[in-house]
Amino acid sequence: MNYYKWLLLFICCVCLACGQPRDQSSELTVYTSRHYAADDSLYAEFQRETGTTIRVVKNKDDTLINRLLTEGAQADADVLITADAARLHRAKNLGLLQPIKSKKLDQLVGESLRDPEHHWYALTLRARIIVHRKDFDTGALRNYLLLTRRSLVASKLTEPGPNREELDLILRCATRVPDHGKLTPWRIKVVQGQARRALGQVWRDIFERSHPDASAEQLNFECNRPYRAPLMLIVSTKIENQRIPAWEQILSGGAVCQNVLIAATSLGYHAQWLSEWPNYDTEVKEATRLSVGDYFLGFIYIGTASEVPVERVRPQIEDIVSWYDEGETAHGTTPA
Numbered sequence: 001m002n003y004y005k006w007l008l009l010f011i012c013c014v015c016l017a018c019g020q021p022r023d024q025s026s027e028l029t030v031y032t033s034r035h036y037a038a039d040d041s042l043y044a045e046f047q048r049e050t051g052t053t054i055r056v057v058k059n060k061d062d063t064l065i066n067r068l069l070t071e072g073a074q075a076d077a078d079v080l081i082t083a084d085a086a087r088l089h090r091a092k093n094l095g096l097l098q099p100i101k102s103k104k105l106d107q108l109v110g111e112s113l114r115d116p117e118h119h120w121y122a123l124t125l126r127a128r129i130i131v132h133r134k135d136f137d138t139g140a141l142r143n144y145l146l147l148t149r150r151s152l153v154a155s156k157l158t159e160p161g162p163n164r165e166e167l168d169l170i171l172r173c174a175t176r177v178p179d180h181g182k183l184t185p186w187r188i189k190v191v192q193g194q195a196r197r198a199l200g201q202v203w204r205d206i207f208e209r210s211h212p213d214a215s216a217e218q219l220n221f222e223c224n225r226p227y228r229a230p231l232m233l234i235v236s237t238k239i240e241n242q243r244i245p246a247w248e249q250i251l252s253g254g255a256v257c258q259n260v261l262i263a264a265t266s267l268g269y270h271a272q273w274l275s276e277w278p279n280y281d282t283e284v285k286e287a288t289r290l291s292v293g294d295y296f297l298g299f300i301y302i303g304t305a306s307e308v309p310v311e312r313v314r315p316q317i318e319d320i321v322s323w324y325d326e327g328e329t330a331h332g333t334t335p336a
C-alpha cells in the first residue's frame with residue numbers, strides 16, 4: 001500500500017505501529033493524538049486518491065501507547081501519530097514499532113528528523129522559532145529566577161561553593177533588606193572549609209550531652225552536618241532595641257535569609273535554608289556567642305547542585321489571595 005505520500009502531509013511525528021500481519025488492501029487504521037480538523041480533510045483526500053478507507057482512533061498520546069501495549073499482536077494500528085518525538089522514542093523502545101524501508105521518506109525527511117533505524121519519521125511544516133532580541137536588557141530576564149528558584153537538599157550541594165568575590169556579592173544582597181528603624185539587627189556567620197569540622201565537633205558534643213544513648217552513627221552524622229555543603233551561613237537576629245517590636249526585627253532577618261537564597265541562585269548556585277535542632281538549642285547559641293535573647297534565623301547551606309531539584313507543589317494564588325472589597329466592613333461585606 002502506497003501511503004508514504006499521505007504520511008508526508010502531516011505536520012507531526014509519524015511512525016508505524018506493529019501489529020499482526022493482516023490484509024491492508026482497503027483499510028488503514030491511524031492511532032492519533034492530534035485533534036485538528038485539518039487532519040480530517042487530509043484523511044478524506046487520501047481516501048479519495050487511493051480508495052483506502054481510513055479508520056481514525058483518537059486519544060491522548062500515552063493512552064494510545066498503553067493501548068498498543070495492551071493489544072500487543074492483536075493491535076490493528078497501522079500508523080501512530082504523536083506530537084512528541086520523545087513518545088515515539090519510547091514507543092520504539094517498548095517494541096511497538098516496526099521499521100519501514102522507503103527511499104522516498106529517507107529522501108524527504110532529513111537524517112536529524114528520523115529514527116536511524118527507520119522506526120519513525122518526524123514530519124513537520126511548522127517552525128517554532130526562537131527569536132533573540134539583541135538589544136534586550138537581559139538584567140530584566142534574570143528576575144524570572146524568582147519564578148523558578150528552588151531549594152536543593154543540603155546533602156546534594158557539592159563543590160564548588162561561592163568564591164570570595166561571589167560570597168561578598170551574596171552578603172551585600174543579603175543585607176539590602178527593609179529594616180524598620182535602621183537597626184541592622186541581623187548577624188551572619190560564614191562557615192566554610194576546615195571551620196566546618198570545628199563547628200561539627202561542637203554540634204556533635206552538644207548532641208551527645210543531650211542524647212547520651214546516641215549511636216556512633218548518629219554522632220558521626222552530627223559531626224558531618226555542616227559538611228553537607230561547601231559553605232554555610234548562620235543568620236541570627238540580635239534584639240537590642242525595644243523601640244521597634246522584636247517581631248519586626250525577626251521579619252527583617254527573614255528577608256536577609258531569603259535574599260541569600262536569591263543571590264546564591266542568581267550566581268548559579270543552589271541553597272537550602274534549614275533550622276534543624278541547632279536552631280533551637282541554647283548550648284549551640286552560647287557556643288556561637290549569641291545572647292539568650294537573640295534568635296537563630298537559619299542555617300543556609302550553599303553549593304553546586306549535584307542533581308536538578310524537581311519542582312514541588314506550589315499554592316494556588318487564589319487560595320491565598322483575596323481582594324479587599326469596597327463594601328467590606330469590620331463585620332463582613334455589605335450586600336450591594
Ligand SMILES: Cc1cc2nc3c(=O)[nH]c(=O)nc-3n(C[C@H](O)[C@H](O)[C@H](O)COP(=O)(O)O)c2cc1C
Pocket residue numbers: 149150151152153272273274275276297298312
Ligand atoms: C525558617 C525555615 C526553616 C526551615 N527548616 C527546615 C528544616 O529544618 N528541615 C527541612 O527539611 N526543611 C526546612 N525548611 C524548608 C527548606 O528550606 C525547603 O528546602 C524549602 O522550603 C523548599 O522549598 P523551595 O524550593 O520553595 O525553597 C525551612 C524553611 C524555612 C523558611
